[in-house]
C-alpha cells in the first residue's frame with residue numbers, strides 16, 4: 150500500500166506542487182490547511198493532476214487536538230511541513246502572529262507527531278536565515294543572520310528541530326532551506342496565486358504582463374552586483390517539489406537531523422529575470438528604478454552540493470522554463 154504523507158499547507162503554492170509530485174511518485178498525500186493564504190478551489194485541480202483523491206482536512210497547525218485527529222484517522226508515514234506565514238514585510242508588523250503560526254504551529258505539530266509515533270519530518274525553511282552571506286555560493290555551515298522577523302521564526306524552528314532529533318532515537322528530520330522558488334506546474338493549472346499586489350518578483354511580473362499592474366519598481370540600481378540590481382537563485386517549484394521527495398527517501402535510510410540548501414547554484418539579477426520573462430511572454434515589462442527595499446540584500450545563491458551528495462538532487466530546470474511556466478499559469482488566469 151502507498152505510504153500516506155501529510156502535507157501541512159498543502160493547498161498553498163509550494164505545498165500544492167509537492168502534493169502532485171507525491172502522488173506521481175506513488176505516495177498517498179493528505180493535506181492539512183486552514184486556507185489562511187490559499188483557496189479550497191485548488192483541491193479539484195490537485196486531484197486532477199494527481200490522478201487520485203487527495204483528502205484535505207481544514208484545520209490549523211497550532212491546534213493539537215485537530216492534529217491528533219489527523220494522526221488517528223490516517224496512517225501517516227511522514228510529514229512535510231509547509232504551513233506558515235511567509236511575508237517578510239508583514240512579519241515586522243505582526244511579529245506575534247508570525248511567531249505563533251510559524252513557531253507555535255511547528256511545536257504543536259512536533260508534539261502531535263511524537264505522540265503518534267510519526268517521526269519523519271521535512272521542514273520548509275528558507276535561505277533568508279543566512280541574511281547577506283559573507284561568501285558565495287552559500288553553504289549550509291555558513292553563519293546565520295536573518296534580517297527579518299520571518300527569517301528569525303524559521304531559525305527558531307530549525308534550532309528546536311536540531312534539539313529535538315537527538316532527544317529520541319527515531320527522529321528523522323530534513324530542514325530544507327529554499328532559495329527563490331518560482332514558476333508553476335507545466336500544465337498551467339496550479340501556480341502561485343498571491344492576494345493583492347505580489348511582493349515577489351516573478352508573480353509580480355506575471356501580473357504586470359497580464360495587465361493587472363502598470364509597472365515594475367526595481368528596488369535599487371546601485372547594489373554591488375554586475376548590473377547594480379539584486380541577484381537571487383531562482384529555483385523552479387517543480388525542482389523544489391522533487392527535492393522534497395528525494396529528501397524524504399533519504400530520511401528513510403538516515404536517522405537524525407540534517408540541513409540542506411535547495412537552490413540552483415547560480416544567481417540572476419532583476420534585469421536578467423525581467424529580460425527572460427519578456428522573452429517568455431512576448432511582451433514588454435514597463436519598469437522604473439526605485440530606492441532599495443528595506444531589509445533587502447545584494448546577492449545570494451546556493452551551494453547545493455550537500456543535497457546532491459546526500460540524495461542525488463539537482464535542479465533540472467532553468468530561468469527560461471520558470472518564466473514560461475509562470476506565464477502559462479498567468480495566461481490561464483493565474484488565480485483560483
Ligand code: NAD
Pocket residue numbers: 157158159160161162163164181182183184185186187208209210211230231232233234235250254273274275276327328329330
Ligand atoms: P503559501 O502561503 O502559498 O502556503 C502556505 C500554506 O499554509 C497556505 O496554504 C496557508 O493557507 C497555510 N497556512 C498558513 N497558516 C496556517 C495554519 N496556521 N494552519 C494551517 N495552514 C496554514 O506559501 P508557500 O510559498 O507555499 O510557502 C510554503 C512554505 O515554504 C512556508 O513555510 C514558507 O515560509 C516556506 N518558504 C517559501 C518561500 C517562497 O518564496 N515561497 C521561500 C522559502 C521558504
Ligand code: UDP
Pocket residue numbers: 329348349350351353365366367368369378379380381419442445
Ligand atoms: N524586486 C524588485 N521589485 C519588486 C520585487 C522584487 O526589484 O517589486 C527585487 C528584489 O529587490 C530582489 C529580487 O527582486 O532583488 C527578488 O525579490 P523577491 O521579493 O522575489 O525575493 P527575496 O528578496 O525575498 O529573495
